[in-house]
Amino acid sequence: MLAIQFDRFGGPEVLRPTQLATPVPGPGEVLITVEAAGVNFADTHQVDGSYLTADALPYVPGSEVVGRTPDGRRVLARVSHGYAEQVVAKESALLDMPEELGAAEALALLVQGLTAWHLLRTSARLRTRETVVVHSAAGGVGSLAVQLAREFGAGRVLAQVSSPAKERLVLDLGADAVVTYPLQEKADVVLDAAGGELFDRALDSLASFGRLVTYGNASRTGFTPVDPARLGRLNASVVGFWLRPTLAAPGAVSGPVKELFALAAAGRLRPVAGGSYPLAEAARAHEDLLARRTTGKVILVP
Structure with a gap:
């Protein structure tokens, strides 16, 4: 074969x-x-x-x-x-x-859907009316995270993208605005898979008790050292996420997957x-x- x-x-x-x-x-x-x-x-x-x-x-x-x-x-x-x-x-x-159901749509809901679900629910512990910033928002994880943040009760969903065509996509998916740094408002949650300079600028954008969830290093620039004193001054936290060990936790797959497919079937989530x-x-x-x-x-x- x-x-x-x-x-x-x-x-x-x-x-x-x-x-x-x-x-x-x-x-x-x-x-x-x-x-x-x-x-x-x-x-x-x-x-x-x-x-x-x-x-x-x-x-x-x-x-x-x-x-x-x-x-x-x-x-x-x-x-x-x-x-x-x-x-x-x-x-x-x-x-x-x-x-x-198309193969691409189905596959989007598995690894990337589970990643987006756990980023918001398990790692960020998103609360109602919070402001969420999604980096790489037109990608597989990001495009689902934009929609799920809205579905899970976020007050504002802001998207970071790399081209005008991607801007149109994320706005169509429900993002309130496309943003660049420095932000004009503080973020309660930032989802980042880029690392490097974007991670560093996102950290300074957090509101008090904000959470920056890092789940990748797409920039390939090396992971940014985080000074505990800086976190103290910001009154914020950095949360790491890796899907592979998460999947071994009880209930980490079946419940979220059923919810993702139900949302897609109802037309409330578009892979x-x-x-x-x-x-x-x-x-x-x-x-x-x-x-x-x-x-x-x-x-x-x-």
């Missing part, structure tokens, strides 16, 4: 199509023929070696797929090694999918489908993601 693999760390150019044996499911597992694999920013960190944990090489990235089981069920699943034509998943990790790339062009998908040329959910199609 065709899969995308890297055998050393580097940029997207290390991602290469290769032929691998079809995986064999073990007890409690099922083989899935992949319809589409989701691309997440965390995948780019795995490929360049900057992820929070290092994986043994060679490695096939990919943490989520939509596909079919041998008995014809269309399912959504969290997996390992999803950049492939076929993948093994735990039976307990499968969610049945309606035929009419944004981004670019669709052939599986063999995974490197180009990563290049476009890193260059901020994408919006919403990016997928690979075998």
